Amino acid sequence: MKSIKPLISLKKKIRLLFYIVVFLTLAIGLVSICLSIDLQKRVDMMINHHINEIVYALELSKESQKLQVISAKLSKNDSEEQRTLLLSDLQRQWQTLARGLEKLTSMASHDERIKKLNRLSSDIKKATEQQPLLEQLTETAIAAQIQASHLHLNMELIQKGFARSVQKLLGILDQYANTLLGTQAFNELKRVLDEHRQLAQFLHQGEELFRLVAAVNKSSDNAELNLLQRESMRHFLALKQHSMDSIVAKEIQSDWISQIEPNLVGEANIFAFSREALNSKRIADTYLEIQASSAQDIARFSSERVEEANKQVNLAGAELKNDSNSFVILIFIAGVLYTFLIWLTNWHFISKGIIQPVIATSNAMQAIAHEKTDTPLPKTNNLELQQMVSSLETLKSYAAQVKAISEIDGLTGAFNRRYFDLRLVQAIQSAHNKPHPLSIILFDVDNFKQFNDRYGHVSGDQCLKQISASMKEMPELQDRIFARYGGEEFIVFLPYTGATLAKEIAELMREKIFHLQIPHEDSVHRQHITVSIGVCTTLPNNDTTTESIIIQADKALYEAKQAGKNCVRAADTGVIFTELS
Numbered sequence: 001m002k003s004i005k006p007l008i009s010l011k012k013k014i015r016l017l018f019y020i021v022v023f024l025t026l027a028i029g030l031v032s033i034c035l036s037i038d039l040q041k042r043v044d045m046m047i048n049h050h051i052n053e054i055v056y057a058l059e060l061s062k063e064s065q066k067l068q069v070i071s072a073k074l075s076k077n078d079s080e081e082q083r084t085l086l087l088s089d090l091q092r093q094w095q096t097l098a099r100g101l102e103k104l105t106s107m108a109s110h111d112e113r114i115k116k117l118n119r120l121s122s123d124i125k126k127a128t129e130q131q132p133l134l135e136q137l138t139e140t141a142i143a144a145q146i147q148a149s150h151l152h153l154n155m156e157l158i159q160k161g162f163a164r165s166v167q168k169l170l171g172i173l174d175q176y177a178n179t180l181l182g183t184q185a186f187n188e189l190k191r192v193l194d195e196h197r198q199l200a201q202f203l204h205q206g207e208e209l210f211r212l213v214a215a216v217n218k219s220s221d222n223a224e225l226n227l228l229q230r231e232s233m234r235h236f237l238a239l240k241q242h243s244m245d246s247i248v249a250k251e252i253q254s255d256w257i258s259q260i261e262p263n264l265v266g267e268a269n270i271f272a273f274s275r276e277a278l279n280s281k282r283i284a285d286t287y288l289e290i291q292a293s294s295a296q297d298i299a300r301f302s303s304e305r306v307e308e309a310n311k312q313v314n315l316a317g318a319e320l321k322n323d324s325n326s327f328v329i330l331i332f333i334a335g336v337l338y339t340f341l342i343w344l345t346n347w348h349f350i351s352k353g354i355i356q357p358v359i360a361t362s363n364a365m366q367a368i369a370h371e372k373t374d375t376p377l378p379k380t381n382n383l384e385l386q387q388m389v390s391s392l393e394t395l396k397s398y399a400a401q402v403k404a405i406s407e408i409d410g411l412t413g414a415f416n417r418r419y420f421d422l423r424l425v426q427a428i429q430s431a432h433n434k435p436h437p438l439s440i441i442l443f444d445v446d447n448f449k450q451f452n453d454r455y456g457h458v459s460g461d462q463c464l465k466q467i468s469a470s471m472k473e474m475p476e477l478q479d480r481i482f483a484r485y486g487g488e489e490f491i492v493f494l495p496y497t498g499a500t501l502a503k504e505i506a507e508l509m510r511e512k513i514f515h516l517q518i519p520h521e522d523s524v525h526r527q528h529i530t531v532s533i534g535v536c537t538t539l540p541n542n543d544t545t546t547e548s549i550i551i552q553a554d555k556a557l558y559e560a561k562q563a564g565k566n567c568v569r570a571a572d573t574g575v576i577f578t579e580l581s
């Protein structure tokens, strides 16, 4: 069994549709907002975390490179003032690095990385702790360097005085030897020459010693310094021995030895100071090297972090790009779905569900207004439209009733005169375009007044009904207009029918009514109801009117009455077509 679909109110449907569209719009909007917030968050996180980490790591790398430069300058620089300044720079730089590292540590989430950062922090701590020691070593080195420099200066002054003094003595010996050459005092000359040779050797030894001592200042490692000290001491002892063995200017030589000796021998000698300066500097340099290496570690770690963070940014960027692409695709699909839904709504609901039924209802209303009362009414599952259709159904039945009332005679069920006249006018007009004959059969019940008088009006009405029913049954009158023309008068319109055939049909009608055997005691014709019939056949022209045809038929009827009733008479119009249409 086919289930009956319940009718749903149009208002309800529109409200439901509105809710669905609003819900979908809100849902799509909400999803879009959530997705864009998520994307925004991830972009912010990437910027706040990775980008900041890159910035901090780059800063740290730059600062650690600065520290390396400072420590390199420190190990090269001998100026006391410069070194002190550089040491305070170094201290400040370590503090800057410690702060930078702290920032990176606060951002680190990876265990391994936190461990590494802690290790680097402890390096920084150590470096900071080493600072006083480094300062002390630097101070010691500088102090020893200053002492060694003083002794160098001293030795340079001694060297100049020594050379001048010995060369002066050599000059005196030269002059004396020249004088002796003229006197032929060869023995004395030989002695003077020996003395000159000894003094020249003394000068040579001394100059060699000063050369070695001068080299101490430039020496940069202990082995070289030891060698220089050994060589210097060898030359100094030789010089000392020379002065002791010498027979010439012995006192002067001893005086020079006594000036030179304190610089080379004893606790505060030039080698000891140089060695102390060298050792302190070497230790300080070692510390500086360690610190530079720590700074290098930090720089390396920072660079690695920059690289890693860069990779992470690239990955996150690619991921974000993918997500934003998916987001765009999602919005696009939602848009397509949304458009499809709107189209579906338009097509299914508005066009098919509302507009089409409304148009169909309007067409049906127009058709009904034009008296097409058999027009089928549209089907709809909308409550309001269905109500309209139901109302239209009622109107349709009213229209049908009105039409029937306006066309059908209420008593006999035959067409009424108004309808007959209308059809006759139409037929005359169509005959103008395509000429063809048409006939009219007009009949009147004989002695009907007497019938009414004898049997009463109700029986009279019954009689008229009976006559009408019998006429409608006649095959010859099927598809023809049979109408009650007024009172007890009936009329038949036969298009495409000539006079002969019309007369024959009229005769058949007369016989049919006669054979109804409706009793009529007062009738002169065998005491039954009879009719008199007038026939008129015409070939319509421009002058033909309904009245002119009816008048002719009426005349013929009158003739039939005059001829004794219960007979057929035809008007003589000259048209004798016999064919049946």
Ligand SMILES: Nc1nc2c(ncn2[C@@H]2O[C@H](COP(=O)(O)OP(=O)(O)OP(=O)(O)O)[C@@H](O)[C@H]2O)c(=O)[nH]1
Binding pocket: 444, 445, 446, 447, 448, 449, 450, 452, 456, 457, 458, 459, 460, 461, 464, 486, 487, 488, 561, 565
């Ligand atoms: N019962 C009934 N009588 C009607 C109706 N219409 C007209 N009549 C009667 O029909 C009668 C017609 O009478 P008349 O015109 O004198 O004609 P007649 O008596 O038939 O005489 P002839 O036509 O000469 O044979 C009148 O008495 C009317 O009252 C109707 O609808 N019902």
